[in-house]
Amino acid sequence: MIFDSVEMAPADPILGLTVAYNQDPNPDKINLGVGVYKDADGRTPVLQAVKDAERRMLAGETSKSYKPIEGDANYASAVQHLLLDRPNESDHEAIKSKRMVTAHTPGGTGGLRVVGDYLKANHPDMTLWLTTPTWANHPNIFQASGVPTKSFSYFDDQTFSLDFDAMIATFEKIPAGDAVLLHGCCHNPTGVDPTPQQWRDIGYLLHKRGVLVILDFAYQGFGDGLVEDAVALHTMLEPGREMLVVSSFSKNFSLYNERVGAVSAVASDAKTAQTVLSQLKRVIRSNYSNPPGHGSAIITGVLNDRGLRMNWEAELSVMRNRINSMRRMFVEKLTERGVDRDFSFIGQQRGMFAMTGFTKAQVDQLREEYAIYIVGSGRVNVAGMTDNNMDRLCDAIAAVLGG
Ligand SMILES: Cc1ncc(COP(=O)(O)O)c(C=O)c1O
Incomplete structure (x- = not known):
């Protein structure tokens, strides 16, 4: 048959990690893989300004040409x-x-x-x-x-x-x-x-x-x-x-x-x-x-729209400030645990991602022993960190890196 010669494509390494995370039964699992913003409760909500714009669209839309x-x-x-x-x-x-x-x-x-x-x-x-x-x-x-x-x-x-x-x-x-x-x-x-x-x-x-x-x-x-x-x-x-x-x-x-x-x-x-x-x-x-x-x-x-734009910018600031405060907290908590490396650079980096310098073996150990999901290169999505999972995350990293 024609399709018999087709070879299986490799899974996308980052999206594949999400699949593994979703299948993990550990209730305390932490996903620092895929680049999606999470709020303090670990959710990716629809912005209020977006909802309001959608409501207006629904009322005013006349064609889908x-x-x-x-x-x-x-x-x-x-x-x-x-x-x-x-x-x-x-x-x-x-x-x-x-x-x-x-x-x-x-x-x-x-x-x-x-x-x-x-x-x-x-x-x-x-x-x-x-x-x-x-x-x-x-x-x-x-x-x-x-x-x-x-x-x-x-x-x-x-x-x-x-x-x-x-x-x-x-x-x-x-x-x-x-x-x-x-x-x-x-x-x-x-x-x-x-x-x-x-x-x-x-x-x-x-x-x-x-x-x-x-x-x-x-x-x-x-x-x-x-x-x-x-x-x-x-x-x-x-x-x-x-x-x-x-x-x-x-x-x-x-x-x-x-x-x-x-x-x-x-x-x-x-x-x-x-x-x-x-x-x-x-x-x-x-x-x-x-x-x-x-x-x-x-x-x-x-x-x-002036009002919606102001609301969106405020919601965007909340996302940005949360990420930057997670960066600072991550560095502080690792320092508190006496981790034998200076992570202060993470506080200076910007955006959702940080390169931790973790080795492939450390990334594997964090996933297998602690249900913490990080991309193989050691890239972490800082937006996956929350007040609630930070202590568990830093305890695990301190255990893996040695305090
Ligand atoms: C650097 C960079 N460029 C482009 C994109 C693509 O974004 P989109 O989801 O809009 O396709 C991403 C998404 O992760 C990204 O990180």
């Missing part, structure tokens, strides 16, 4: 302003000049795949450079598009900080016409981002060398704030510079299963931007044709 290939113009505009507005500055040069165009995509993953297919079709000689380490799905996505990838050093696993010098040394050798994929903020999996000055230097160098910056922006608002987290855009996006930006609203709107995101291209002028948009549309048309409506209607409903 197809959307344009690139999605609605009011969604594109809301996304651009969320990316680029600053207090007292809501008219960024890239928006005003119309050299920024945006297409609505199904999640950040869908946006990255549109970018991959666009690069393959329009820049066939381009190599895409990825941080080491990076989100495990990055190589999969670009491989599926047929875009060649290479890696550059990003994280120093001795000091748990940015390996800025090594990164710049690679950038000085990348050939003109290649692209670099950077994480807009809250780098996954390390939680380590460049400083504003480092972003400025990176932007200057890559522009000078003729290398395209692609910014994967999946955690805006999870680090230090919506505007603070957009520092990479504000420092790198000077007049005349090009960029591709992939947005995801899975985390900051807690809309994981609505699959809502975007691709924005910033070209040197408005005419070129329209040409790039035409190619993005071509990719989308042959892939999923046009985007799903529900998630984007929530985003525009919230962002374009």
